[in-house]
Amino acid sequence: MTSPKTRKTEAAHPAREDVATIAKVLQAASLKLQAFAHEDQFGFVIEFDDALYEGAVAYVMWPEKRFVFAIDLAGHATRDAMTQTAEFLSRANYGMVVGNFEMDWEDGSARFRVGLDYDGAKLDPALVKNIAATALETCDIYAAALADVMQGRLTALEAIQAIEQAES
Numbered sequence: 001m002t003s004p005k006t007r008k009t010e011a012a013h014p015a016r017e018d019v020a021t022i023a024k025v026l027q028a029a030s031l032k033l034q035a036f037a038h039e040d041q042f043g044f045v046i047e048f049d050d051a052l053y054e055g056a057v058a059y060v061m062w063p064e065k066r067f068v069f070a071i072d073l074a075g076h077a078t079r080d081a082m083t084q085t086a087e088f089l090s091r092a093n094y095g096m097v098v099g100n101f102e103m104d105w106e107d108g109s110a111r112f113r114v115g116l117d118y119d120g121a122k123l124d125p126a127l128v129k130n131i132a133a134t135a136l137e138t139c140d141i142y143a144a145a146l147a148d149v150m151q152g153r154l155t156a157l158e159a160i161q162a163i164e165q166a167e168s
Helices: 004-012 016-028 080-093 125-150 158-166
Strands: 032-038 041-047 053-061 064-074 100-103 109-119
Touching: 016 032, 016 041, 016 053, 016 125, 053 125, 064 125, 080 100, 080 125, 080 158, 109 125, 125 158
Parallel strands: none
Antiparallel strands: 032 041, 041 053, 053 064, 064 109, 100 109
16 A cells, blocks of 8 residues: 555656646557656556557656657567668668667667657647657558568568658
């Protein structure tokens, strides 16, 4: 059971307004949220029904006043496909204005991450919505092709060319 002192401390935390803004925006998008707090990070784990996504996190880093939205893609690159996966991510990232893909070289997992430093400003719902939408739209474009590269079904170049042809 949570003591009254703990509840009062949590309610008084300076990040509470920013976390409430994030919750409001993500709930309006019908995303499944689970709150978390860890050291200087406060936010939500997001569950997806889409098989291409492992899940996501949306959180503020306090006291730096940074907002991060990251989507973990499902699966892991095989050892043999890691170099092609890294090439795919590099090709996808080139020219990207907001956000980036990254891969963990230890386990072959990949994610797309967008961050915003809002120090000196209010974390506005429109900013949260735009960042979440950017991440989701970018993953919708690249996730299926990335999964093919991670499993060795396509080379990085083949996958990127297929995306570019579909967009033109």
